[in-house]
Amino acid sequence: METRTEHDTLGTIEVDRSKFWGAQTQRSLENFPIGTEKMPEQLIRAFIILKRSAAIANYQLKNLTRLKKEAIVYACDYVLKHGLIEHFPLVVWQTGSGTQTNMNVNEVLAYIGNQFLTDNNHAERLHPNDDLNHSQSSNDTFPTAMHIASVLTIETELLPALAEINGTLTEQMKKYHDLIKIGRTHLQDATPITFGQEISGWQHMIEKIEQMLTEDLNYLRELAIGGTAVGTGLNAHSQFSDLVVREISALTKTQFDSAKNKFHALTSHDQLVRTHGTLKALAADLMKIANDVRWLASGPRAGLGEIELPTNEPGSSIMPGKVNPTQAEALTMVTVQVMGNDTTIGIAASQGNFELNVYKPVIIYNFLQSVHLLADGIRSFNQRCLIGMKPNADVMKRDLNASLMLVTALSPKLGYDRASQIAKKAYQDNQTLKEACLELKFLTEEAFDQLIDPAKMIQPSD
Template structure:
């Protein structure tokens, strides 16, 4: 059975478009010309583009360059997309023109056809709203797409990533306080070191997240600068002189974020430095999360033959062959997604560095990777919090056993008998499989009373 089609036209001529679809000729050509992989433009980016089109219509109406009836219809159509309607109308691949022109036209065509229907007209060549002259008025793909990238990234960071990081930070901070009096052995180079408290160890994780949150927040001001109004090359050709400032204000009103018009449209269109910088902060957060997740799974290793200092929630069976096995799956998921963020950072860096003259043409790839990284980190932090961090508990008996067996407690003797004699005690105890006290007494370097007074782990942990 043949699919019903309608004929639409662009500057290349006629092309058949599925009759039940809202997109038009340029979207259909892109579908035919870029059958590459399965990655599609993200819902976050489509949402941001719809915000751009809504804001532009409202401002153009207020400036008297767009008829009221068309503006109202465009705004209504854009609102439907913002509300999550028509998701099947945005099928284009990430791997397309580097300016995102086809995706911009996808939005223009869908909104034009839907606006025409809302005005009592039809979709297709007889529509009442033109995708270029009306929906794209005063705009170019070259300023629309980078604007949408900034909106999508900033919105996702503020509304998803930062809340998730703050939630995890609060959980780990509560654990740090709860574990403040649990003295354990420290480890450096994967070898025994001097003691600290479990609370101090967790306080390091809290500080990492504090720094990561600050790093991400520091990237927002540049993301709040919008290219819209620069049109083709940054000069603002064909846009009303007041358009840039007013449309940034309108986008800020719609998103409740402090967007402003970029002071240099040439910078924000020719480069992608704001997103490169932002992704650097995302990479840093990924490095922190990977460290935290790795520490937790190592400290929870066992249950009988590992470090076993922590117990973590048992969420699901861990093996298809070993009965009763439970794995640190949340840590594994987090470490994998952090690897993906590291890879995304390389792609964003290369794309950001590869713009030529007045336009960066790696934008769909940069947007895809930045938004994926934000989504992975936000979801990963929340999942790790909900299914692992909140349930972390100390294994006191195991912690005490390992603490008292450590040879590095000998460090407490340095101020009393010197480094060399302390080292001899540690080596003798290790070689002969005895305790530090037995080795110290055998060497005659101190008395039992002196050892008991000087080697006290709880006094080796500094200021708490």
């Protein structure tokens, strides 16, 4: 490996000549050989957006020359276009403020910007700290990037996925509005519902989560930039924060705001905790939907068998012809991972000591992982399972007619005790409800038929 010599305040260090980072990134690589979890690409892109906006703001405030501003903007645009993720190699398990990642971004942008200046025969050069980090601290840039990445990832990945599954469930809810089946509580037979009504419960879960996430985003739009080291704004112009936030909003085409209290923005991550709480609620809802689907599809002969799922791949390496609810299983594994991430985020966010929380990298790593997994899991479950899901109307009708809980419709006429007596007799003597009722002489056949009508039992009546 060919190397070049880089310098920082600790001295010199050798860096792979093919890489764009500098001395501080190299020291982090060598000092934190922990795990394989890298800083998320969405966080790096958020940092680039921030650095581009900060350069423009510093230029407007006459804290940066026009040429240096242009070099930084060029470098940022270059990374946003090409990705260059191989030049951002740092692991999550580093300093809790994310200082090394902030400097990794500064060093890479300075390297690219200096190439731009050299190629255009300019003598000026960018410094990772003096220019790329002007008016900034890792303590305010990292939480700013956390919020930018969170908002953009939810808006571009998760909300569209929720809209897709919501559309599927809404369509099926309407399609099977009149298909009556037996309801179940405690995994036991209950009174009738329609399949459309059952699906409507799933659909409303998704709809409510969409509303909750939209509200959560309002809090995540607050950015810490301008607080610098401890929230006082030392070394930053009083207008710097507002100018940066304005540029970020314009570049991302989504609204961001300057946090009103920078001391809070540096030491507390309650907005991320709240939003991830909604992600956990979504995970709980998805667990319920996926479990309902695989229960209803169980069988096909020794289970409920009320619905049929698409056949995507062989279900067993030893049992020929077996088909398993694999998409439901994958989604439920996603949900338990998200629930685990929520525990990590909650504990990490509780560790803000004085003016800084130093668990930022693990918070954003788990947060973004949850968003990615939920978005991907929802899309896969929707496309490969829900869209092709079909009810088995014959099985639904058979189970409905055999259910003893239809007797509930007799309670207003006969009272709870006598209705219960009918159900017990039918069960013990292996009879239908009608046979038991007629033997007990509680009702005539005509009266029984008028009361036991599943179509009249799926909604309130007068």
